[in-house]
Amino acid sequence: MDFDLTEEQRMFRQTVREFAKTEIAPHVEELDRAGEFPYEIQEKMADLGIFGLPFPEEYGGTGADLVTYALSVEEISRVSASLGITISAHTSLGALLVYLNGTEEQKQEWLVPMAQGKMLGAFGLTEPEAGSDAGATKTTAALDGDEWVINGTKCFITNSGTRISKMVTITAVTGDRAGKKEISNIIVPHGTPGFTVSPPYRKMGWHISDTHELSFNDCRVPADNLLGDRGAGLKTFLKVLDCGRIGVAALSVGLAQACLDEAVKYAKQRQQFGQPIGKFEAISFRCADMLVEVELARLMTLKAAWLYDREEPYSKEASMAKLFASETAMRAASAAVQIHGGYGYIEDYPVCRYFRDAKILEIGEGTSEVQRLILARNLGL
Amino acid sequence: MNVVVCVKQVPDTSDPDTEVHIDSSGRDVERSKFSFVINDADNYAVEEAILLKEKHGGEVTVVNIGPETANQVIRMALAKGGDKAIRLEDEKFEFSDAVCTARLLASAIKDIEYDIVMTGCIATDDGYTATGVALGQVLGLPHAAYVKSVEVVEEGKLKVGRELEGGIMEMLEIQTPCVLTIQTGINEPRYASFKGIRAASKKEIKLMDLAATGLSEDEAGEAGSKSVMVQYSVPEVGELAEMLEGDAAETSGKLAGILKEKGLV
Ligand SMILES: Cc1cc2nc3c(=O)[nH]c(=O)nc-3n(C[C@H](O)[C@H](O)[C@H](O)COP(=O)(O)OP(=O)(O)OC[C@H]3O[C@@H](n4cnc5c(N)ncnc54)[C@H](O)[C@@H]3O)c2cc1C
Numbered sequence: 001m002d003f004d005l006t007e008e009q010r011m012f013r014q015t016v017r018e019f020a021k022t023e024i025a026p027h028v029e030e031l032d033r034a035g036e037f038p039y040e041i042q043e044k045m046a047d048l049g050i051f052g053l054p055f056p057e058e059y060g061g062t063g064a065d066l067v068t069y070a071l072s073v074e075e076i077s078r079v080s081a082s083l084g085i086t087i088s089a090h091t092s093l094g095a096l097l098v099y100l101n102g103t104e105e106q107k108q109e110w111l112v113p114m115a116q117g118k119m120l121g122a123f124g125l126t127e128p129e130a131g132s133d134a135g136a137t138k139t140t141a142a143l144d145g146d147e148w149v150i151n152g153t154k155c156f157i158t159n160s161g162t163r164i165s166k167m168v169t170i171t172a173v174t175g176d177r178a179g180k181k182e183i184s185n186i187i188v189p190h191g192t193p194g195f196t197v198s199p200p201y202r203k204m205g206w207h208i209s210d211t212h213e214l215s216f217n218d219c220r221v222p223a224d225n226l227l228g229d230r231g232a233g234l235k236t237f238l239k240v241l242d243c244g245r246i247g248v249a250a251l252s253v254g255l256a257q258a259c260l261d262e263a264v265k266y267a268k269q270r271q272q273f274g275q276p277i278g279k280f281e282a283i284s285f286r287c288a289d290m291l292v293e294v295e296l297a298r299l300m301t302l303k304a305a306w307l308y309d310r311e312e313p314y315s316k317e318a319s320m321a322k323l324f325a326s327e328t329a330m331r332a333a334s335a336a337v338q339i340h341g342g343y344g345y346i347e348d349y350p351v352c353r354y355f356r357d358a359k360i361l362e363i364g365e366g367t368s369e370v371q372r373l374i375l376a377r378n379l380g381l
Numbered sequence: 382m383n384v385v386v387c388v389k390q391v392p393d394t395s396d397p398d399t400e401v402h403i404d405s406s407g408r409d410v411e412r413s414k415f416s417f418v419i420n421d422a423d424n425y426a427v428e429e430a431i432l433l434k435e436k437h438g439g440e441v442t443v444v445n446i447g448p449e450t451a452n453q454v455i456r457m458a459l460a461k462g463g464d465k466a467i468r469l470e471d472e473k474f475e476f477s478d479a480v481c482t483a484r485l486l487a488s489a490i491k492d493i494e495y496d497i498v499m500t501g502c503i504a505t506d507d508g509y510t511a512t513g514v515a516l517g518q519v520l521g522l523p524h525a526a527y528v529k530s531v532e533v534v535e536e537g538k539l540k541v542g543r544e545l546e547g548g549i550m551e552m553l554e555i556q557t558p559c560v561l562t563i564q565t566g567i568n569e570p571r572y573a574s575f576k577g578i579r580a581a582s583k584k585e586i587k588l589m590d591l592a593a594t595g596l597s598e599d600e601a602g603e604a605g606s607k608s609v610m611v612q613y614s615v616p617e618v619g620e621l622a623e624m625l626e627g628d629a630a631e632t633s634g635k636l637a638g639i640l641k642e643k644g645l646v
Contacts, residue, residue: 011457011578019572049575062575265398269628 005067012064013071019048020079028080032353035207037162041083046117050076051090055099059107060115066243066305070250074298077254078261081357082208084254085364088247089158089209090114093365094121097169097185097240101228110167110187120162123244124154124170124214125237132370134171135234139216141172141186146223148174148186150194150216156364161197161212166190168214171233183233187225194219205356242315243308244365245322249301252325252361255354256297259332260290262351263339270341283339290332297325316378323371326361333358382437382533384430385490385498387444387516388423388458390451391506392416407612408476419454422501426563428570429531430499431462437533439496440464444489446474446482452586460573460581471591473598478606479511480519485601486512487519488594495558497539502527502562513562524560525553529567 005013023044031038045051053069055061069091077084095114098106098121113119130136139152150172160168167189174184188195198213228236264287267278277283300321307314336351337344344351362368392415394401402411419427430441443458443466445451455466467489474485490498498520500513510526517524530542534554543551544564555561573581591601603609618624623639625632640646 007453007456007582008575008578011453011460011573011581012575014453014457015572015578048572053575063579064575068575268398271627271631 005071009065009068009071012068013075015048016050016072016075017078019044020075024076024079024083029347029350029353032080032082032207033347037086037210038083038208039163042086042117042120042164045076045083045087049117050087051117052095052115053091055095055111055115059099060112062115066246066308067302070246070301070305073247073250074254074257074301077251078258079254080208081251081255081354081361082206084251085158085206085209085248086120088244088251089123090121092243092247093123093240094159094169096243097121097123097227097236098187100240101185101232101236105224106187106227113166118164119166120159120164120210122157122160122165122168123237123240124157124160124168125241126154126156128153128155132367134237135181135183137171137173137181137183137234139170139172141174141184143174143223144220147220148172148223148225150186150188150219150221152216154214154216156201156211157214158209158211160210160214161200162210165197165210169227170214170216171237174230174233177231182231184230185227185233185236186221187227188216188219188221189225192219192221204359205353206360207356241365242318245318245371246301246304246308246314248361248365249297249304249318249321249325252322252329252358253294253298253301255358255361256290256294256325256329256332259329259336259351259354259358260287260294262349262354263287263290263332263336266340266343266349266351277339286335286339290335293328294332297321297328300324316375319366319371319374322366323368323375327368329361330358382433382439382497383442383493383495384433384439385442385444385493385495386423386426386430386458386463387486387498387500387513388427388454389420389445389501389504389506390417390447390454391420391504393418394505395421403613403615407614408610410613417450417453419457420501420504420506422503422505422563422565424501424570425565425567426499426501427458427461427463428568429563430497431571432568433497433531433533434462442466442493442495444486445469446477446485455586456578456581456584457573459584460577461571462577463581464584466584466586467589468586469589469594471601473591473602473604476603476606476610477601478608478610479509480515481601481606482512483515483519484596484605485594486516488596489589490516490520497531497557498522498560500560500562502564510562513560517560520558520560522559523555524562525555526562527564528561529564531561531567 049062052061053064054066057063073084098111114121125134141148141150171183173181175182194217196215201211267283268276270277304314304317304321333355337355340351343349404411434441441463443455443463445455446469503510525541527543528541529544532540534540537557539555625635
């Protein structure tokens with residue numbers, strides 16, 4: 001057993017930490033208020049190799065392992081959860097799907113620019129009537145000669161409407177197989193006639209992450225845009241989601257750590273009843289609990305990533321990490337606001353944003369209930 | 382253009398909320414609470430050295446005096462583009478003053494072929510601002526301090542800008558080899574790339590102890606120092622001083638009240 005990070009992992013984490021502190025932190029409040037996608041910062045992160053971390057260099061990637069990826073997502077999310085999800089949805093959903101299932105041509109065309117950070121990966125699974133029940137997909141793709149004709153709607157799709165969003169991978173029903181729906185993955189390039197990107201949602205948090213509803217009306221793409229085997233769509237999407245959960249877990253750890261940092265800082269400064277509020281046990285014990293939970297969440301996340309790197313099964317661990325880390329982040333955000341009292345409810349204090357950014361972690365990429373469902377099934381229940 | 386760049390590992394005090402506590406010996410601070418980073422000005426020196434190498438070719442050698450944990454700082458400099466590294470470590474180096482530190486550095490540098498030796502102009506921990514200048518003296522080389530620009534004029538000659546009070550730049554020509562102490566802001570230090578980090582882990586860091594420096598025991602550490610740090614202390618709050626407590630909003634309010642009351646504004 002070895003809990004030590006490699007020198008390479010430590011050094012890259014240090015680099016990302018410094019980057020986040022210097023290049024992101026000074027702008028983050030202003031960006032959040034404006035609610036616009038931060039292209040300049042995205043480009044700088046791309047230069048650092050952050051958008052291609054777990055992909056080989058031959059595909060434009062950085063060639064790092066998933067542990068390094070998880071550490072990087074944590075560090076970025078410590079400063080901006082919005083940017084954390086931008087990276088996570090791009091890497092462990094959008095780009096990974098092409099990496100795992102794409103043909104060589106598809107990888108050259110799509111994975112290379114994604115891994116270089118010149119294009120954002122987007123992954124369209126959720127539909128108005130198919131959320132947790134992802135298999136209930138209503139979007140259809142019918143083969144007409146050498147083209148797929150797509151009809152349907154996807155909702156809440158991250159990274160799908162920026163200047164550098166060039167395609168989305170979707171699940172669609174491509175037929176029937178022995179009475180069962182056949183679901184496949186298809187690449188839909190932006191600009192294809194019949195593919196409409198709606199204006200961005202007005203979200204509670206994640207203000208600088210880009211989220212849209214997408215609709216497809218007789219949208220035609222070449223038959224070659226099928227990604228992976230016909231009929232294997234749901235299975236491959238769910239497999240990629242396992243890795244996505246490591247990303248969301250890492251994001252949650254970063255956000256929870258930020259909550260802890262701010263809570264402790266404030267508890268030392270704020271005076272009431274003639275002493276810093278951190279001297280009251282109610283406050284100091286809450287901080288101690290946060291410290292323990294954040295560390296636990298981090299360990300679970302890194303363990304899942306480590307299993308992935310060893311090519312061992314990691315689906316259960318990813319699910320546990322996502323569940324625990326996201327709920328830790330929500331609790332930590334709630335505690336951090338509580339410790340700030342009324343100031344925590346005011347946007348001048350970062351914990352206010354942390355609180356708004358935390359809730360979605362218990363919802364996206366499988367709600368807490370869905371994670372418990374998966375884990376209960378794992379127990380044979 | 383071969384450049385030697387000296388780097389120091391210091392506690393990270395960039396966060397204004399960093400708390401510094403003196404340890405029980407009274408001659409050190411409690412180190413366990415800190416993370417350690419490259420000294421700020423040294424970071425700019427590393428960047429300047431790499432920029433010169435990229436423009437004019439040559440090699441960058443990183444030199445450090447410090448414990449094994451300082452490898453982190455050295456490797457980061459190697460990851461950004463440094464080629465070789467030397468780390469000096471020996472118990473007997475402890476409590477070296479600036480001149481003695483310069484002597485130790487010089488013992489490692491003298492066998493390297495170099496055109497320029499760079500250090501940061503000031504260390505964020507002890508703030509001596511003397512080591513680089515002393516190094517020029519020990520090596521018997523011309524030196525310039527607080528350097529804010531470096532330009533190669535011709536073989537063997539540099540034009541360097543020194544930042545003076547009031548934003549005035551003093552431009553001077555200096556012959557190489559020379560020692561420059563680099564001021565922050567001279568450039569924009571890069572971030573190490575992942576590839577660079579991977580390559581750095583394969584580069585060797587040569588270790589030197591007292592014996593390897595060729596110096597005697599009374600030329601190193603406390604024995605080799607003419608000024609010795611005796612003790613750290615926190616100044617006592619004087620009677621005329623009033624410490625304002627609370628967060629920025631509270632203290633600024635109180636301060637404004639006092640200034641008004643005393644008729645100062
Ligand atoms: C900001 C944001 C970004 C997103 N990005 C993406 C993206 O990039 N790509 C993508 O495909 N999707 C994305 N999503 C969608 C997200 O993954 C879904 O919202 C999520 O999976 C839940 O689906 P739903 O919203 O339809 O909720 P529902 O499935 O309707 O769930 C409603 C409630 O019922 C509970 N529930 C449902 N089924 C069960 C059950 N069997 N047992 C117990 N409880 C149950 C749920 O846990 C939840 O509490 C994003 C969402 C948001 C808000």
